[in-house]
Amino acid sequence: MALLPANPQWRSLVLLAIIIVVLGVLPWTVNNYWLRIATGALMWAGLACSWNMLGGYAGYINFGQSAFFGLGAYVTAFLMSDPFGLAFPVTIPAGMVVTALCAVIIGAPTLRLRGAYFAIATWAFAEVLIQFSSAMDFTGGIGGIGLPPYLNERFFYFAMFGAAALTYLLTWALFERSRFGLKVKALRDHEPAAEAMGINTALVKLQTFVLSAVTASVFGAIFAYWVTFINPKSVFGGDITDQMVVMVLLGGLGTLWGPAIGGVALFGVNRLIWMYWGDTAFYIAILGTAIVLVVLFLPNGIAGLFERRKQNALDKVLDKLVGSGEGGHP
Amino acid sequence: MSGGMQPAADPILSVRGLFKHFGGIKAANGVELAVGRHEIAGLIGPNGCGKSTLFSLVSGAVMPDKGEICFDGRAVGGMSAHRIARLGLARTFQIPALFDNMTVTENLLAAAAEGHWRGASERAAETLSLLKLEHVADNRASDLSGGQQKLLEFGRAVVRQASLILLDEVTAGVHPNIRKIILEAIARLREQGVSFLVIEHDMEMVRNVCDRIIVMDSGRVVTSGAFEDIVRNSEVMQTYLGHPQ
Ligand SMILES: Nc1ncnc2c1ncn2[C@@H]1O[C@H](COP(=O)(O)OP(=O)(O)OP(=O)(O)O)[C@@H](O)[C@H]1O
Ligand SMILES: [Mg+2]
Numbered sequence: 155m156a157l158l159p160a161n162p163q164w165r166s167l168v169l170l171a172i173i174i175v176v177l178g179v180l181p182w183t184v185n186n187y188w189l190r191i192a193t194g195a196l197m198w199a200g201l202a203c204s205w206n207m208l209g210g211y212a213g214y215i216n217f218g219q220s221a222f223f224g225l226g227a228y229v230t231a232f233l234m235s236d237p238f239g240l241a242f243p244v245t246i247p248a249g250m251v252v253t254a255l256c257a258v259i260i261g262a263p264t265l266r267l268r269g270a271y272f273a274i275a276t277w278a279f280a281e282v283l284i285q286f287s288s289a290m291d292f293t294g295g296i297g298g299i300g301l302p303p304y305l306n307e308r309f310f311y312f313a314m315f316g317a318a319a320l321t322y323l324l325t326w327a328l329f330e331r332s333r334f335g336l337k338v339k340a341l342r343d344h345e346p347a348a349e350a351m352g353i354n355t356a357l358v359k360l361q362t363f364v365l366s367a368v369t370a371s372v373f374g375a376i377f378a379y380w381v382t383f384i385n386p387k388s389v390f391g392g393d394i395t396d397q398m399v400v401m402v403l404l405g406g407l408g409t410l411w412g413p414a415i416g417g418v419a420l421f422g423v424n425r426l427i428w429m430y431w432g433d434t435a436f437y438i439a440i441l442g443t444a445i446v447l448v449v450l451f452l453p454n455g456i457a458g459l460f461e462r463r464k465q466n467a468l469d470k471v472l473d474k475l476v477g478s479g480e481g482g483h484p
Numbered sequence: 485m486s487g488g489m490q491p492a493a494d495p496i497l498s499v500r501g502l503f504k505h506f507g508g509i510k511a512a513n514g515v516e517l518a519v520g521r522h523e524i525a526g527l528i529g530p531n532g533c534g535k536s537t538l539f540s541l542v543s544g545a546v547m548p549d550k551g552e553i554c555f556d557g558r559a560v561g562g563m564s565a566h567r568i569a570r571l572g573l574a575r576t577f578q579i580p581a582l583f584d585n586m587t588v589t590e591n592l593l594a595a596a597a598e599g600h601w602r603g604a605s606e607r608a609a610e611t612l613s614l615l616k617l618e619h620v621a622d623n624r625a626s627d628l629s630g631g632q633q634k635l636l637e638f639g640r641a642v643v644r645q646a647s648l649i650l651l652d653e654v655t656a657g658v659h660p661n662i663r664k665i666i667l668e669a670i671a672r673l674r675e676q677g678v679s680f681l682v683i684e685h686d687m688e689m690v691r692n693v694c695d696r697i698i699v700m701d702s703g704r705v706v707t708s709g710a711f712e713d714i715v716r717n718s719e720v721m722q723t724y725l726g727h728p729q
Pocket of ligand 2: 536537
């Protein structure tokens, strides 16, 4: 890459500037079909990043992140349709508040326990929401809710772009460049030691979880308005969480750019398969195979291939999940 | 048993009637001890007598069954570990408990992250130079040698500006050069007013560093006093330290 400066910091900045410029002019250079794919890629990059906040940086596996994506989607759909008919922008903070409350209720008791309890609790929460939204009238039951259509692809592209950019900026500032990030990574690597240094690990985990959940809810809100129709499976479905997990593992657990790389790569594969074979279960098989390959051959993900300093966040996450190592609880 | 010299009237740490049983194992079985301000107290005793457990109890990592723990004038029994730590207590782990995926510098910064954050990076740099770890500052903690890991474990306690530091066998199995660095650092911190409770198996180190020795056996303190008094008592030496004079 002779065109790029040698200094790694400058090189990242130049790369970042190129990406931003390309993403900024994209809506005027491609047709709506490709623009929709780009919008989806940005959404998945953002969602993967939201999952990585807790899963990668703190080491706690959330198997129910779709719950928060879906809460954002349902709150927006509910408030925008009759009888409320609220404007889209005001529904986003409403979804964030509902999501934050739910995350506190789920996280406060379970994040104190071994990671497996938290994983099961989050998974169960997403399942409960599927059943609940399928059964209730105000959520439209299995049929779901339709939203007032707004057929402006560029608007949704920039909404996803803005949300994703904010998500990555926040992640960089908070987890890579601040005291808070040090505390989060410390508790991932050794929880009793972090406590011994004065870090309130239960609180830091809860804060990270709420942040991660609220971020996912914003993408859910934009998604609902974008697709103009949602139902329980389409926003709470377990496959949504599965994809986030695989994207992060593939891209690089606990890294800034890993989720973006994994998100774009996997969503690209998803669209390719869809183009050639339509809606098939083939994609699920690819997801499963990707997990196995990553765990076996690429524990640091794609981003790990470029890192000077190798980390192994996966070890710590597995420790927390099964409680075999020092990363667990005293 | 020899009463020996006792710490001053206003100890920084005092433990009374402390019990902790793990199933049938009586790891703490009525521990009584005190550490004076500016004192370096040595804690010795055979393997499995409950020394490390005492550290875990005092630092809040393990909850006591019963008993009183008073740190710096405050009852801390039953308090969570991070709250006790914020009161000014630091401890090291017998098996280094480093933040493996973080660099040496990041380990020190994380240790300093609660409390006096202002000036934390200067203190991290000072600690690096005090412990002669500058050349590995950007290395991942898990890539360090065993001795360097012990140094970093010690460094994380130092950087926190604690008033009492509990050291659990920090010099066990390290090269004499690293041991020397640690001993010099302890001496310097003591001059600055830091108190220490030091678990140590090496009698040479205990003699050189500690003002007073506390001897434990089977979950309780059996005696305490000056090194010479303890050594003179050959019964103690034989029973608890396993090598008569
Ligand atoms: N979490 C625990 N669960 C069960 N038993 C424990 C636990 N922690 C310590 N013990 C037991 O308590 C006793 C005291 O252990 P401790 O580690 O305090 O000894 P020690 O004096 O530090 O020994 P050493 O000199 O070998 O480090 C041992 O029998 C140990 O097996
Ligand atoms: Mg021990």
